[in-house]
Amino acid sequence: MDSCHPAHPREVLVINVGDELLDGLRGNSHLVWLGEQLARRGLPVTRAVTVRDDASAIAREVGAAWGVYDVIVTTGGIGPTTDDCTREAVAAALGVGLTRTPHSESALRDRFQRIGRTVSDADLRQCRVPVGGAELRNPRGTAPGVWFSSEGRALVMLPGPGLELRPMFDEEVVPRLRDLGCACRGEAYVQVRTYGIGAAPLEALIRPVVPAELTLTFGTHTGIVDARISSGGSGATADDLCCVARLVRDAVGEDFICTGHACLASIVIEQLRSLEKSVSLAESCTGGLLADAFASVPGASKVFAGSAVCYSNDAKMNLLGVPESLIAQHGAVSAEAAAAMAFGTAEKFGSDYALSVTGFAGPDGGTDADPVGTVFLGYSSPTGVWSRRISVVGDRAQVRRRSVNTALDWMRRKLNRYRVEDLLHGS
Amino acid sequence: MDSCHPAHPREVLVINVGDELLDGLRGNSHLVWLGEQLARRGLPVTRAVTVRDDASAIAREVGAAWGVYDVIVTTGGIGPTTDDCTREAVAAALGVGLTRTPHSESALRDRFQRIGRTVSDADLRQCRVPVGGAELRNPRGTAPGVWFSSEGRALVMLPGPGLELRPMFDEEVVPRLRDLGCACRGEAYVQVRTYGIGAAPLEALIRPVVPAELTLTFGTHTGIVDARISSGGSGATADDLCCVARLVRDAVGEDFICTGHACLASIVIEQLRSLEKSVSLAESCTGGLLADAFASVPGASKVFAGSAVCYSNDAKMNLLGVPESLIAQHGAVSAEAAAAMAFGTAEKFGSDYALSVTGFAGPDGGTDADPVGTVFLGYSSPTGVWSRRISVVGDRAQVRRRSVNTALDWMRRKLNRYRVEDLLHGS
Numbered sequence: 013m014d015s016c017h018p019a020h021p022r023e024v025l026v027i028n029v030g031d032e033l034l035d036g037l038r039g040n041s042h043l044v045w046l047g048e049q050l051a052r053r054g055l056p057v058t059r060a061v062t063v064r065d066d067a068s069a070i071a072r073e074v075g076a077a078w079g080v081y082d083v084i085v086t087t088g089g090i091g092p093t094t095d096d097c098t099r100e101a102v103a104a105a106l107g108v109g110l111t112r113t114p115h116s117e118s119a120l121r122d123r124f125q126r127i128g129r130t131v132s133d134a135d136l137r138q139c140r141v142p143v144g145g146a147e148l149r150n151p152r153g154t155a156p157g158v159w160f161s162s163e164g165r166a167l168v169m170l171p172g173p174g175l176e177l178r179p180m181f182d183e184e185v186v187p188r189l190r191d192l193g194c195a196c197r198g199e200a201y202v203q204v205r206t207y208g209i210g211a212a213p214l215e216a217l218i219r220p221v222v223p224a225e226l227t228l229t230f231g232t233h234t235g236i237v238d239a240r241i242s243s244g245g246s247g248a249t250a251d252d253l254c255c256v257a258r259l260v261r262d263a264v265g266e267d268f269i270c271t272g273h274a275c276l277a278s279i280v281i282e283q284l285r286s287l288e289k290s291v292s293l294a295e296s297c298t299g300g301l302l303a304d305a306f307a308s309v310p311g312a313s314k315v316f317a318g319s320a321v322c323y324s325n326d327a328k329m330n331l332l333g334v335p336e337s338l339i340a341q342h343g344a345v346s347a348e349a350a351a352a353m354a355f356g357t358a359e360k361f362g363s364d365y366a367l368s369v370t371g372f373a374g375p376d377g378g379t380d381a382d383p384v385g386t387v388f389l390g391y392s393s394p395t396g397v398w399s400r401r402i403s404v405v406g407d408r409a410q411v412r413r414r415s416v417n418t419a420l421d422w423m424r425r426k427l428n429r430y431r432v433e434d435l436l437h438g439s
Numbered sequence: 440m441d442s443c444h445p446a447h448p449r450e451v452l453v454i455n456v457g458d459e460l461l462d463g464l465r466g467n468s469h470l471v472w473l474g475e476q477l478a479r480r481g482l483p484v485t486r487a488v489t490v491r492d493d494a495s496a497i498a499r500e501v502g503a504a505w506g507v508y509d510v511i512v513t514t515g516g517i518g519p520t521t522d523d524c525t526r527e528a529v530a531a532a533l534g535v536g537l538t539r540t541p542h543s544e545s546a547l548r549d550r551f552q553r554i555g556r557t558v559s560d561a562d563l564r565q566c567r568v569p570v571g572g573a574e575l576r577n578p579r580g581t582a583p584g585v586w587f588s589s590e591g592r593a594l595v596m597l598p599g600p601g602l603e604l605r606p607m608f609d610e611e612v613v614p615r616l617r618d619l620g621c622a623c624r625g626e627a628y629v630q631v632r633t634y635g636i637g638a639a640p641l642e643a644l645i646r647p648v649v650p651a652e653l654t655l656t657f658g659t660h661t662g663i664v665d666a667r668i669s670s671g672g673s674g675a676t677a678d679d680l681c682c683v684a685r686l687v688r689d690a691v692g693e694d695f696i697c698t699g700h701a702c703l704a705s706i707v708i709e710q711l712r713s714l715e716k717s718v719s720l721a722e723s724c725t726g727g728l729l730a731d732a733f734a735s736v737p738g739a740s741k742v743f744a745g746s747a748v749c750y751s752n753d754a755k756m757n758l759l760g761v762p763e764s765l766i767a768q769h770g771a772v773s774a775e776a777a778a779a780m781a782f783g784t785a786e787k788f789g790s791d792y793a794l795s796v797t798g799f800a801g802p803d804g805g806t807d808a809d810p811v812g813t814v815f816l817g818y819s820s821p822t823g824v825w826s827r828r829i830s831v832v833g834d835r836a837q838v839r840r841r842s843v844n845t846a847l848d849w850m851r852r853k854l855n856r857y858r859v860e861d862l863l864h865g866s
Contacts, residue, residue, distance in 0.1 A: 034484040036475025037658035039466050048463025057461040062487040231464035299734020300727030303748040307726020310802055310835060318754040321730040321746035327788050361754050375737055408737060
């Protein structure tokens with residue numbers, strides 16, 4: 013049996029170090045990433061603490077947690093500058109000294125020799141680990157991480173830069189957590205991703221097909237609702253969870269997007285790739301955000317031709333050929349304009365499909381009939397042109413982001429139906 | 440004297456409640472926003488803790504902190520659903536009961552009557568505050584916040600939705616913190632924003648003009664480096680800080696963007712507005728992200744015509760009129776292509792200025808001479824067309840975001856110089 017849960021629930025603490033996280037200068041993206049990675053491996057984070065670049069604050073946090081938590085992960089403060097004090101603080105809290113690591117030192121000397129830089133004492137400070145600990149290799153930076161383990165418990169110190177932290181966690185930390193019996197080998201949960209249904213109705217719909225001994229949790233973000241199904245100590249295997257996920261998918265029907273973590277744009281790109289078709293966009297209020305959703309997916313260029321971001325009415329006329337009389341009669345925010353934009357951009361870019369968005373994102377604009385939050389979507393395919401009116405609640409940023417997701421989801425549904433008809437009637 | 444610091448440094452704790460923050464489902468945007476708001480008012484956050492929707496975990500956190508911290512702010516868990524347990528947990532930790540608040544109850548009944556919904560007991564649960572506390576009005580939602588104060592210390596409970604949290608903090612919490620003598624009336628620091636200089640050289644440059652008794656801290660994000668100057672207990676007034684900020688600005692020179700928190704796109708929009716000129720964009724690797732930077736600024740439509748996001752070579756030729764022979768000779772990622780794209784989009788959109796970006800964002804693509812991270816920028820103005828090659832380190836997302844900022848900063852510098860020449864020679 014490929015068990016997807018540890019023998020007993022583990023207590024996991026993440027300690028993020030950095031003034032910038034508390035002064036509103038930067039979001040804590042490490043916690044988001046680590047939270048998901050740890051949960052997938054059966055180690056959901058119990059609690060997270062953010063502290064300043066202050067040795068006594070870090071030592072206090074680690075001192076209170078060591079022996080209480082099964083896994084402690086720290087991020088940041090292990091570099092060569094004077095405000096990096098996590099190494100010293102953690103060693104003090106553990107009641108041990110710091111020892112030099114010959115392997116990291118020689119790797120650092122090699123690296124600096126290649127770029128013609130001399131090694132200073134400050135640089136060598138980062139090549140130390142608490143006595144009894146082990147270094148975690150960091151080929152992408154100068155500061156090695158730290159693994160410290162005792163009596164089945166582990167403390168891990170990761171570097172601040174995300175480009176170093178993420179591969180170090182994947183390559184150096186996960187295998188050690190598995191060897192310790194903390195992290196599971198498969199996925200600890202199966203996630204079913206949906207769009208177009210709220211969390212409460214989704215729960216009512218799928219609860220009957222999920223065995224009571226499994227744990228069901230929900231997460232929502234910009235219209236997407238995720239249902240996570242985990243064994244919750246029931247002894248269910250990864251295969252068991254996948255079987256349940258299939259039942260959930262069938263219960264959800266057309267609102268089902270995918271199993272896993274794929275974004276809406278990558279789903280649409282995959283649909284287009286399998287059809288060997290291309291798409292272009294025409295955007296007004298979303299102003300490049302819809303294009304960005306496609307462009308963020310590596311390899312998008314195979315199906316994504318581009319987007320005409322037309323903020324002004326002149327641009328809608330000149331670039332997309334939307335007739336001036338149409339805008340005069342119906343307005344630039346109308347079902348007619350959305351359809352004309354979709355049709356126009358498909359023609360300009362020479363793409364098989366096109367998607368368009370025009371609306372009032374606020375704070376200004378809107379009419380009595382179409383207040384701020386009113387958005388029209390247009391869709392052009394080889395078989396016709398459609399438009400659709402949606403109403404979005406929220407501020408400017410929320411209206412824009414929600415419009416992007418609804419447009420992508422609409423295209424996903426249209427392409428799904430197209431594929432089904434294909435299968436029924438032959439292509 | 441308008442003092443911009445409290446009598447003694449305050450200890451501030453933020454407790455964010457929510458499973459989704461620990462499971463990697465959502466970033467902690469509340470902490471980013473509150474961190475900045477509190478720091479601006481002289482109350483930098485000392486420490487932040489994130490806990491699950493679990494009454495005993497919340498009570499443990501508040502119980503350990505009450506009496507230790509001057510200000511405690513909780514977010515989330517005060518709504519009507521069964522997993523909302525912050526109210527009960529905090530009251531238990533404070534050792535008091537919960538009492539109903541007639542004002543909130545009648546506001547809730549009014550609200551529900553207007554939308555034709557009946558009021559349940561679960562709905563009324565959220566209209567209670569710990570005995571001795573006061574309700575904070577929430578006209579944008581159903582759950583009132585809580586203010587609890589004793590012996591100069593304050594505990595504040597804010598709702599989870601950002602659209603309710605932010606105005607409640609501004610309108611209801613800040614005035615109360617001021618009355619308590621915790622928050623200062625002016626701004627607690629002056630921020631000087633720069634681009635094009637690293638944090639270390641910036642510090643070396645400005646340290647000589649900043650009096651030693653003031654505190655100087657630095658924050659960096661995607662190429663932007665902020666220097667924050669605060670009184671640090673020196674007794675300096677807001678006016679004193681502004682005088683120092685002017686000296687810093689002069690020392691920084693062309694790398695100075697602004698005093699405050701404005702983004703690069705809003706600076707460029709302001710420059711264009713004062714010149715009464717318009718701009719359009721042509722994007723390849725940034726795929727709509729540059730357009731989004733402009734479109735995110737309210738009122739952008741006055742100067743921002745639009746963007747041609749041209750992912751394919753065909754699109755660059757058809758939409759922007761980039762000659763096929765130019766792409767064949769120099770490639771789509773070249774100084775020549777960038778210049779042709781800028782020129783072409785200015786013509787298509789009929790804008791006075793244009794900015795273009797084409798590059799290798801990775802993970803695939805690139806050549807020996809121009810590896811991944813090589814990006815060409817193009818700039819078209821009424822007086823000519825320029826291009827520029829930059830090298831950006833990082834993954835796909837970082838290359839794209841850094842390219843956007845560097846393009847915006849380039850335009851800012853160009854327009855600044857244009858304005859200076861205007862002033863020297865007359866327009």
